[in-house]
Amino acid sequence: MLSNRGQKNLAGSNPLVAAHFNAEADPWHAQRNPEGYINMGTAENGLLYDLLKEKFNHTAPVSEKLTHYTDMRGDHNLRKAFAEFYSRGLNNRIEPSQVVFSTGSSAILDQLAHLLFEPGDGILIPAPYYAGFDHDFRARAGVTPVPAYLSGADGYRLSVEVLAESIYRASEDGIQVKGILITNPNNPLGDVYPPDLVREIIEFAKSRQLPVIWDEIYRHSIFDDSPFTPILNLADGYDEHVHVVYGFAKDFGLSGFKAGVLITRNSDLLKAMPQLTYFACLSSSTQHLLIEMLSDHDWLHKLQKENRIRIARAYQTFTSLLDELNIPYHPASAGFFLWLDLRSWLNSSNRAGEMKLYRKLFDTGKINLSPGAGFHSLESGWFRACYARDDAYLKEAASRIEEVLNTR
Amino acid sequence: MLSNRGQKNLAGSNPLVAAHFNAEADPWHAQRNPEGYINMGTAENGLLYDLLKEKFNHTAPVSEKLTHYTDMRGDHNLRKAFAEFYSRGLNNRIEPSQVVFSTGSSAILDQLAHLLFEPGDGILIPAPYYAGFDHDFRARAGVTPVPAYLSGADGYRLSVEVLAESIYRASEDGIQVKGILITNPNNPLGDVYPPDLVREIIEFAKSRQLPVIWDEIYRHSIFDDSPFTPILNLADGYDEHVHVVYGFAKDFGLSGFKAGVLITRNSDLLKAMPQLTYFACLSSSTQHLLIEMLSDHDWLHKLQKENRIRIARAYQTFTSLLDELNIPYHPASAGFFLWLDLRSWLNSSNRAGEMKLYRKLFDTGKINLSPGAGFHSLESGWFRACYARDDAYLKEAASRIEEVLNTR
Structure with missing residues (x-):
C-alpha cells in the first residue's frame, strides 16, 4: 500500500x-x-x-491582505520585526532577507537536513540531546544523527576533543559526519556555553569545512547571570556556514503556534529554502499575532x-x-x-x-x-x-x- | 555548499x-x-x-490550551467540526480520525507523494492542470507528473481512454504511472464531472490497482446547477485507495491561512501521515479561527x-x-x-x-x-x-x- x-x-x-x-x-x-x-x-x-492573553485581547482582527497568499518565507513585516528583535546584542545586524519562517523549528531542521545533506550523511550532536532531533533528521530527510557522548562524571563538559573523537568513531562505523548541531542554551542540561567554547567549536567546524546548525531556541530563557554569546557574533569569516534556528515555542510559551525561524547568511540556502518552506508556511493569521507581539517593545x-x-x-x-x-x-x-x-x-x-x-x-x-x-x-x-x-x-x-x- | x-x-x-x-x-x-x-x-x-471579517471580529482570543502543543493532525475539535462539515452530502459519514490537517493542500500532496510513491514514479494528471502540481510532486518527493493531454477541439473532454493511452505512452518513455490525480471541480477549466465519469475513473483505477488522489478544493464554489458528486459516494469497495484533498484557500477565501486537509480511510496512511505532518502543522491560533467558523452553522x-x-x-x-x-x-x-x-x-x-x-x-x-x-x-x-x-x-x-x- x-x-x-x-x-x-x-x-x-x-x-x-x-x-x-x-x-x-x-x-x-x-x-x-x-x-x-x-x-x-x-x-x-x-x-x-x-x-500573552493581554496581547491576544488587544490585537486587531486579521486584515484582508493577510487572508491572501503572502511571501512563503513569512510576510516582509514579520521578517522585518523579527530581524530587529533578533539583532539586539549582535555586532552585525540581521536583514529581513536573511530570515525564513516556517512551521516550527523542527520544520526548519527537516528542511535544512534535506538541503544541506545527502541521505545517510551524519550530523553530529552532543548527547544527551533533545529527543525530537532523531525524528527531525531521519524521518523524511534520511540524515543520521550521530551522538557525541558527554559524561555525567565530568558534568557533561562539551569540548572539541569529544566532537573530533566522535567523528572519527562514526567514520569507523561507516557514517560520514557532514555537519554539527549544537543547542545553546542547551536542552536537556540547561547549560549556557561560554564564548571561548563557542569560538573553539566554530574554529573546529571551519577547519573541517562542516556546516554548523546552531539552535538558540532558549536564548531568552536564561534565568541567572550567565552571559549569552550569540553565535553570529563569533562566526566572522565562516558565517556563510552557520545557520541559526529559533522559534516561538519556548521563550514565548507558544508551542501551539508552530512558529520556527531560520537565520542564515548563506545565499544558496536562502534561495533554496522557500521551495521547501512552501510546504510548511506559517499561517498569516498567526504571523499577524507575532507581528503585533514583536512590534510592541514595551510588552x-x-x-x-x-x-x-x-x-x-x-x-x-x-x-x-x-x-x-x-x-x-x-x-x-x-x-x-x-x-x-x-x-x-x-x-x-x-x-x-x-x-x-x-x-x-x-x-x-x-x-x-x-x-x-x-x-x-x-x-x-x-x-x-x-x-x-x-x-x-x-x-x-x-x-x-x-x-x-x-x-x- | x-x-x-x-x-x-x-x-x-x-x-x-x-x-x-x-x-x-x-x-x-x-x-x-x-x-x-x-x-x-x-x-x-x-x-x-x-x-470573514464579521467572524474575525467576534472570535474569542486564543485560549491557554491552544498556546500549547495539540494533536499533529489538528486539534480533535477541529477535525470533529470538519468531519461534520464535509460529511454533508455523503452517504457514509467521515470520522474525525479519518481527517488530517496540514499547512495547505500543497503540503498534503507533498506528503502523499512521499508516502505513496517511490522517487521517479509517475502520477497521471489530466492536462491542462494547476501549475503548482509540478512543484508539489517533484520538488521534494521526486515524483513525476505525467500529463494526460485533453484537447480544446472536443471541449477538453476527460475519458478513461485518454488516461489509459497516457499511461501507455508514459511507460514507453520509461515512466511507470503509479497513481492518478483528478481535480473536481476542475482547475483551470471550471468543469464539474458527472457521476458516470467519476464512476468510470474509479473503476479504471481499481482495475489497475492505482491509488486515486481526488482534489475537491473547489467543492463549494460551484455557481450553477451542476450536481456535484463527492468521490467518497462512489468509491465503495475501493475507498481505501481514494484520498480526498481539501483546503480553505478557495471556498473560504483564506489562501493566507494555509489550511489543507486530507480525508482518507486508509489505515496505513492515517498512521504514517502524522510523522510528516509534524513538520507542517497548522498553527493552533488558526485552528481556533477555523473551529469557530465551522461551528457557526448559520454563518x-x-x-x-x-x-x-x-x-x-x-x-x-x-x-x-x-x-x-x-x-x-x-x-x-x-x-x-x-x-x-x-x-x-x-x-x-x-x-x-x-x-x-x-x-x-x-x-x-x-x-x-x-x-x-x-x-x-x-x-x-x-x-x-x-x-x-x-x-x-x-x-x-x-x-x-x-x-x-x-x-x-
Missing part, C-alpha cells in the same frame, strides 16, 4: 510523544482532578499565558523580564524541593528543565532499570518524567523534568516523585 | 509565482493607483472578506450561499465583457477562473507566440493572465483569467485586454 519510504513512517510516534498526550488527556488539578497526571515530560513554558520587554523572573522562581522552588528529598541534579542556568540523577533508585543500572523506574513513575505515581534513553544519555538513570509550572504543581510533583522513589 | 538534492531547489520559483508577487506589489486601484497591475494570475477568492450557510451568488455574478459580468469583445472561452460551472481562447491573437501559433502575448499583456497592459504553457496545455494560445473580483476591477481588466489585443 505505502511506498518503501512511506512504510518507514508506520512505526508510529516516539513513545514519549504518546506519553505526553496520555498525560495531557487527564491533567492534574488540585481541586477538580487531584488524581490526574503531573506532566513534566514536555518542554513547554506554562508561566506566560496571562501576558516584549515585560514578557522577557517576567519570563526570566518566573523561570528563576520555579527553578528555585523545584530545586529546593529536590534538595529536601536529597535528589541530585545537574544545575541549570537556562531553559525550564532539570536533568535529574535518579541512578541511586534504579533496581539495575542499565536501560531496563531506567525504563522500569520510568514506568513506575508514570503508572503508579502518575508523573511523566522523560528517561535519559530518549536523549541518548550515555549513563542510565538520568531523567529530564520540565518545571515551568506554578508552585502547587511543583509541590505535587515532588511529593509524587518522593512516594515512588520511597516504595522500592 | 548545498547537497545534490538541495541544488535542485536553486532554480528559483515558477515565473508565474514571481509574476503574482510583482503584480501584487503594485496593485490597481481606481482612484489611488489607476496605473497599477490587474492581477488575474492567481486563483484567489476576493469576494468574501466582509463575511457557514451564509458564507457558502453568498459565495455562490457572488461568483455567479462575477462570472456573468466578466463573460459579458468578453462576449462584447468577441473573446472565446471554455464555459465554466465552478471555480473563479476562465480558460480564455486567445489563439486568434498570437503572432505565431506556438509557445513562443503565447509567451510573447503573455509578456505584452503583463508589460504593456499591466494585466497578469496565466499562459497555458504553465498548465501543460496541449495547444498554445489559451490563458487562465481569475475573476473573483468586483465589477470595477473586471471592467478595467476587460478594457486592458481589449487594448493589448487590438494593438498588434
Whole structure:
C-alpha cells in the first residue's frame, strides 16, 4: 500500500510523544482532578499565558491582505520585526532577507537536513540531546544523527576533543559526519556555553569545512547571570556556514503556534529554502499575532523580564524541593528543565532499570518524567523534568516523585 | 555548499509565482493607483472578506490550551467540526480520525507523494492542470507528473481512454504511472464531472490497482446547477485507495491561512501521515479561527450561499465583457477562473507566440493572465483569467485586454 519510504513512517510516534498526550488527556488539578497526571515530560513554558492573553485581547482582527497568499518565507513585516528583535546584542545586524519562517523549528531542521545533506550523511550532536532531533533528521530527510557522548562524571563538559573523537568513531562505523548541531542554551542540561567554547567549536567546524546548525531556541530563557554569546557574533569569516534556528515555542510559551525561524547568511540556502518552506508556511493569521507581539517593545520587554523572573522562581522552588528529598541534579542556568540523577533508585543500572523506574513513575505515581534513553544519555538513570509550572504543581510533583522513589 | 538534492531547489520559483508577487506589489486601484497591475494570475477568492471579517471580529482570543502543543493532525475539535462539515452530502459519514490537517493542500500532496510513491514514479494528471502540481510532486518527493493531454477541439473532454493511452505512452518513455490525480471541480477549466465519469475513473483505477488522489478544493464554489458528486459516494469497495484533498484557500477565501486537509480511510496512511505532518502543522491560533467558523452553522450557510451568488455574478459580468469583445472561452460551472481562447491573437501559433502575448499583456497592459504553457496545455494560445473580483476591477481588466489585443 505505502511506498518503501512511506512504510518507514508506520512505526508510529516516539513513545514519549504518546506519553505526553496520555498525560495531557487527564491533567492534574488540585481541586477538580487531584488524581490526574503531573506532566513534566514536555518542554513547554506554562508561566506566560496571562501576558500573552493581554496581547491576544488587544490585537486587531486579521486584515484582508493577510487572508491572501503572502511571501512563503513569512510576510516582509514579520521578517522585518523579527530581524530587529533578533539583532539586539549582535555586532552585525540581521536583514529581513536573511530570515525564513516556517512551521516550527523542527520544520526548519527537516528542511535544512534535506538541503544541506545527502541521505545517510551524519550530523553530529552532543548527547544527551533533545529527543525530537532523531525524528527531525531521519524521518523524511534520511540524515543520521550521530551522538557525541558527554559524561555525567565530568558534568557533561562539551569540548572539541569529544566532537573530533566522535567523528572519527562514526567514520569507523561507516557514517560520514557532514555537519554539527549544537543547542545553546542547551536542552536537556540547561547549560549556557561560554564564548571561548563557542569560538573553539566554530574554529573546529571551519577547519573541517562542516556546516554548523546552531539552535538558540532558549536564548531568552536564561534565568541567572550567565552571559549569552550569540553565535553570529563569533562566526566572522565562516558565517556563510552557520545557520541559526529559533522559534516561538519556548521563550514565548507558544508551542501551539508552530512558529520556527531560520537565520542564515548563506545565499544558496536562502534561495533554496522557500521551495521547501512552501510546504510548511506559517499561517498569516498567526504571523499577524507575532507581528503585533514583536512590534510592541514595551510588552516584549515585560514578557522577557517576567519570563526570566518566573523561570528563576520555579527553578528555585523545584530545586529546593529536590534538595529536601536529597535528589541530585545537574544545575541549570537556562531553559525550564532539570536533568535529574535518579541512578541511586534504579533496581539495575542499565536501560531496563531506567525504563522500569520510568514506568513506575508514570503508572503508579502518575508523573511523566522523560528517561535519559530518549536523549541518548550515555549513563542510565538520568531523567529530564520540565518545571515551568506554578508552585502547587511543583509541590505535587515532588511529593509524587518522593512516594515512588520511597516504595522500592 | 548545498547537497545534490538541495541544488535542485536553486532554480528559483515558477515565473508565474514571481509574476503574482510583482503584480501584487503594485496593485490597481481606481482612484489611488489607476496605473497599477490587474492581477488575474492567481486563483484567489476576493469576494468574501466582509463575511470573514464579521467572524474575525467576534472570535474569542486564543485560549491557554491552544498556546500549547495539540494533536499533529489538528486539534480533535477541529477535525470533529470538519468531519461534520464535509460529511454533508455523503452517504457514509467521515470520522474525525479519518481527517488530517496540514499547512495547505500543497503540503498534503507533498506528503502523499512521499508516502505513496517511490522517487521517479509517475502520477497521471489530466492536462491542462494547476501549475503548482509540478512543484508539489517533484520538488521534494521526486515524483513525476505525467500529463494526460485533453484537447480544446472536443471541449477538453476527460475519458478513461485518454488516461489509459497516457499511461501507455508514459511507460514507453520509461515512466511507470503509479497513481492518478483528478481535480473536481476542475482547475483551470471550471468543469464539474458527472457521476458516470467519476464512476468510470474509479473503476479504471481499481482495475489497475492505482491509488486515486481526488482534489475537491473547489467543492463549494460551484455557481450553477451542476450536481456535484463527492468521490467518497462512489468509491465503495475501493475507498481505501481514494484520498480526498481539501483546503480553505478557495471556498473560504483564506489562501493566507494555509489550511489543507486530507480525508482518507486508509489505515496505513492515517498512521504514517502524522510523522510528516509534524513538520507542517497548522498553527493552533488558526485552528481556533477555523473551529469557530465551522461551528457557526448559520454563518457557514451564509458564507457558502453568498459565495455562490457572488461568483455567479462575477462570472456573468466578466463573460459579458468578453462576449462584447468577441473573446472565446471554455464555459465554466465552478471555480473563479476562465480558460480564455486567445489563439486568434498570437503572432505565431506556438509557445513562443503565447509567451510573447503573455509578456505584452503583463508589460504593456499591466494585466497578469496565466499562459497555458504553465498548465501543460496541449495547444498554445489559451490563458487562465481569475475573476473573483468586483465589477470595477473586471471592467478595467476587460478594457486592458481589449487594448493589448487590438494593438498588434
